[in-house]
Amino acid sequence: MSRVLIVGAGHAGATLAGLLRQAGHRGPVELFGDEVDLPYHRPPLSKKFTGGELEQWLRPPEFYREQDITVRLGEPVTTIDRDGCRVRTASGEFHRYDHLVLATGAEPRALPVPGADLAGVVSLRTLADARMLRTCIDERRSLVIVGGGYIGLEVAAVARSCGVEVTVVEREDRVLARVASPRLSEILAAHHREQGTRIVTGAEVTRIDGAGGRARAVVLGDGTTIPSEAVLVGVGAVPRDRLAADAGLLCAQGVVVDEHARTSDPRILAIGDVTRRPLASGALVRLESIPSATEQARQALATITGAAPVAAEVPWFWSDQFDLKLKIAGLVPATPSTVLRGDPATGRFALFHHHGGTVTAVESANSPGEFMAGKKFIASRARIDPDRLADASVPLRDVVHQYGA
Ligand SMILES: Cc1cc2nc3c(=O)[nH]c(=O)nc-3n(C[C@H](O)[C@H](O)[C@H](O)COP(=O)(O)OP(=O)(O)OC[C@H]3O[C@@H](n4cnc5c(N)ncnc54)[C@H](O)[C@@H]3O)c2cc1C
Structure with a gap:
């Protein structure tokens, strides 16, 4: 009680x-x-x-x-x-x-630059924020997204699908630098670019210029000015x-x-x-x-x-970008050894990251079987044969040569 x-x-x-x-x-x-x-x-x-x-x-x-x-x-x-x-x-x-x-x-982490408080500059955490973002996009046909993280890229995908002109500005040298492997970053950036999104990496926003209290343009460290009346701040x-x-x-x-x-x-x-x-x-x-x-x-x-403790789960999450249903499990190491299974050009692939054959993370797109198998490999500390795993004709159950490594 x-x-x-x-x-x-x-x-x-x-x-x-x-x-x-x-x-x-x-x-x-x-x-x-x-x-x-x-x-x-x-x-x-x-x-x-x-x-x-x-x-x-x-x-x-x-x-x-x-x-x-x-x-x-x-x-x-x-x-x-x-x-x-x-x-x-x-x-x-x-x-x-x-x-x-x-x-x-x-x-949302604030963007500490002049102009971040202008009308038309939004962040995204709550229903109220999302309603405001929707209005911004409905009223204006261009959007600058500051930060190429998962939320920024998801918004980019939806906005592009609606015909909005989208620019993603990312401070690091690749999108998703903090959370995804370099290979996944590369595949996703290429996919977004194919859909018409402009991605600028290694660029820092230094201010947002406005007129009449409204955002008008995003200014980068090298002086580049990107005109836009709607700005989404997605910097974590x-x-x-x-x-x-x-x-x-x-x-x-x-x-x-x-x-x-x-x-x-x-x-x-x-x-x-x-x-x-x-x-x-x-x-x-x-x-x-x-x-x-x-x-x-x-x-x-x-x-x-006072019930029995809960068994630990492998951390995982998902993201949808255009036609890609991404599912990620485990923590992606900084310098992974990676096996690609499937073909990014078809939109169906999985990246298995391992240390000496022990799988530590999987990043998959439209591949629920690979995702589930990867999650199990991580939980059971399975040692896989990288060559067999890379060969999509080898069933996933036949790629493990040792459990509990
Ligand atoms: C746009 C967006 C997309 C996302 N997409 C995905 C996804 O695809 N997959 C995925 O796995 N995760 C996703 N996430 C993350 C996921 O939504 C969060 O991990 C999850 O909501 C965390 O739940 P929570 O209860 O800890 O926090 P929240 O859901 O943020 O809830 C916390 C609540 O506490 C309230 N609060 C704070 N302080 C106080 C206080 N002092 N008194 C009273 N109330 C207070 C806040 O206002 C808020 O309502 C997404 C998040 C966002 C913002």
Whole structure:
């Protein structure tokens, strides 16, 4: 009958609330959100922001009432009183907890250049942001995207498909430099260019020029000026860990948690994008993905209800760009040895990254079988024969020569 307070009505928080009821938890469950919308799926925001499919609720609105989950929207939690086991909200109310779960997510990293506050310059995290992006694109026919990460490239793909003139400006020497292998970056950049997107790498935005309070052009370090009235800033996200840090919880660019979602205070758990979490390998990482948020919600459920610990999952996520359904598992090493299976020209391929034959990551496009096999190889530390893996005529089950390497 313990009282569970969840701060953050996003993917992780709302998933945990539902799981608690599903597991038979009978005590009060309260979900606090600073957004005004009911919990929704964020992935469509960068993939479906044209065409009216933005509002995809995680649960139907009546779910929360039927499950006796109290949802307090537009009600940010401002402080945690750890000694009194209570939180304070922006309206000045106090709420007591037995278990407190921080699921406050992340927010877009700001672009620290003059003009970033002009009208027409948007970032993308919330439904409200996506609606604004849609309006910008509907009203103007050109878009500059600052940052060639997954969100930037997804938006580029949708905007190009609508006939918008798109330029992606990336500071590193390749798109997806932080998260993907050089080979995947190269394949995706070529695909985007074929569709008419201009990609400028190794270029830093130094200012955004405007007129009448509206963006008019993006200016690069070498003086190049790219005219555009709509600018999407997609330069990464930072964890919303201020609430936790102010309460004295251990934070290191994210709330530090263990594999049971516990913070440095045993009564306080943290889940989702706000956390820095351990993987099975012991590495502490910050993941921004739905599968990670869901896995940690299950970890928190087990901790709160005293159920058996959750088995560790291989981290994975997906991205849609034009006709490419990408699925990625594991962490791509900085200098991978890579096996290509399939043919990028057909849009169906998988890149398996390995250390001396032990697979550590797979990046796949339109290849669900390769993705599933790669995920299993990583989990079982399978040693593969690179030559056999590269030969698409050899069945995937026949490429492993040792498990648990
Ligand atoms: C445009 C976009 C596309 C994405 N696409 C994919 C994808 O294809 N695949 C994938 O795996 N992942 C994708 N992601 C990432 C995925 O959406 C996140 O990993 C996931 O939403 C994390 O869930 P969360 O609950 O930790 O954070 P969030 O979903 O961000 O929820 C956190 C909530 O907490 C609220 N909050 C913060 N502070 C407070 C406070 N003090 N009081 C009350 N409420 C507070 C926030 O307003 C927010 O509503 C995408 C993300 C974005 C933005």
